Amino acid sequence: MNGNWDGAFIAKSVDRGISAWSTTAEEVSRELPKLAAEIEERLAAAPWGVGAEGEAFLRAHFSDGGPTEMIAQCKRLAEEIVDVGDRLRQAIDNTRQTDADIDHDLTRMTREV
Template sequence: MIEDWSGAYVSKTVVNRGMSAWSTTAEEVGRTLPKLADDVESYLSTAPWGGGAEGQAFYKAHCGDGGPIEMVRQAKRLAEQIVDAGDRLRAAIDNTLQTDADIRHDLTRMAREV
């Protein structure tokens, strides 16, 4: 872990490239995952395992403790978090870059006044 950040430099080009990749991935996840999750939930709601003893044993073994339905719910939450994290990270980066610019401006102004 880096403990001394003095002299650190944030490359706006590298950050923008990374954020662009994140946004592309987040958009893809946000667009495709809800439909896929709805499809899985729809298929599971038909109870394809059947109502007999074997079907009930299958259901208990594979759907107990939430099974695939819980996995789908968690995937939906994760997709929302992926999209939200990108938005929050972009705001944090923009704030950091603006703060750095303000500090540089203040230091330049102070140097001229001295």
């Protein structure tokens, strides 16, 4: 391979991949709040009890943020999944438009010569 990009293009299968990414991102955005609320509700019920053993479990379970930190990280990850898909789609659209513009310019140059 000589490193030349002549003839390189973005295959239409990219559209299917981006659509699948978007579908998954939408599902994550829709389902995560429900799951997080369910976990938070169950944590609020304090099923570990109020005795010494319950207090020990609570301290161990919530050390370093515990499940609340996990929920926060999942929410940030879900936002990133949506954002990456949007940015990737924009990058692909920009690349395709640039390719079309270059092709148009090259066609005009050929005619003018």
